[in-house]
Amino acid sequence: MKCxxxxxxxxxxxxxxxxxxxxxxxxSPSFKKLIADMFYTIEDIxxxxxxxxxxxxxxxxxxxxxxxxxxLNVEPCQQVIINPKILNYSKQTSKNFExxxxxxxxxxxxxxxxxxDVSYLDENGKKHIERSEGFLAQVFQHEIDHLQGxxxxxxxxxxxxxMTTEEFNKQTHKLSS
Numbered sequence: 762m763k764c765x766x767x768x769x770x771x772x773x774x775x776x777x778x779x780x781x782x783x784x785x786x787x788x789s790p791s792f793k794k795l796i797a798d799m800f801y802t803i804e805d806i807x808x809x810x811x812x813x814x815x816x817x818x819x820x821x822x823x824x825x826x827x828x829x830x831x832x833l834n835v836e837p838c839q840q841v842i843i844n845p846k847i848l849n850y851s852k853q854t855s856k857n858f859e860x861x862x863x864x865x866x867x868x869x870x871x872x873x874x875x876x877x878d879v880s881y882l883d884e885n886g887k888k889h890i891e892r893s894e895g896f897l898a899q900v901f902q903h904e905i906d907h908l909q910g911x912x913x914x915x916x917x918x919x920x921x922x923x924m925t926t927e928e929f930n931k932q933t934h935k936l937s938s
Contacts, residue, residue, distance in 0.1 A: 764798075772816070775907070775910070778908070779819055782819055782820050787884070787886050795817070796841055796884055799815065803823065809823065809904040813907050820908050822904035822905070823840070835895075842879075842883075845880065845881035845908065848879065850877045851874040851876045853874070858871075858929060864912075868923070868925070869914065869917045873916065874902065875894065875895070876893065876898050879905070
């Protein structure tokens with residue numbers, strides 16, 4: 762496995778709608794390797810990675826959630842989502858801090874629906890329809906947005922919430938102490 766180079770804000774691919782993944786592509790060894798490399802890339806630095814973030818115009822994202830000091834109450838989750846669609850969403854929203862591997866060193870409060878119903882294929886081509894709530898719903902929305910050319914900063918309504926990741930970590934540490 763190898764760590765993939767991530768595209769950064771300003772790269773045009775981040776603002777483009779990604780292309781659907783065909784079933785033949787999904788079954789290819791190179792696609793399986795891409796998924797493994799994507800998981801390896803975010804192992805210790807993120808909870809999700811969409812293909813446009815590594816310069817690939819594909820409707821593919823990986824999610825790898827595990828508890829951390831600033832989010833102790835999350836369920837561990839490792840998922841591959843291919844050709845996802847949000848079918849329905851909560852009208853109730855929450856503001857939570859988000860970061861993005863394509864905006865290194867920046868955090869801000871983004872507004873997201875409290876839950877989403879999502880349809881997607883897994884890495885074996887099996888179709889799933891599920892409701893995600895809380896932090897997982899936030900991650901699903903963030904990653905699916907990447908596949909539509911939307912970035913988390915598009916959901917930031919109060920620019921005063923923007924801060925460096927270093928400052929975010931200091932403030933989070935103070936709150937958890």
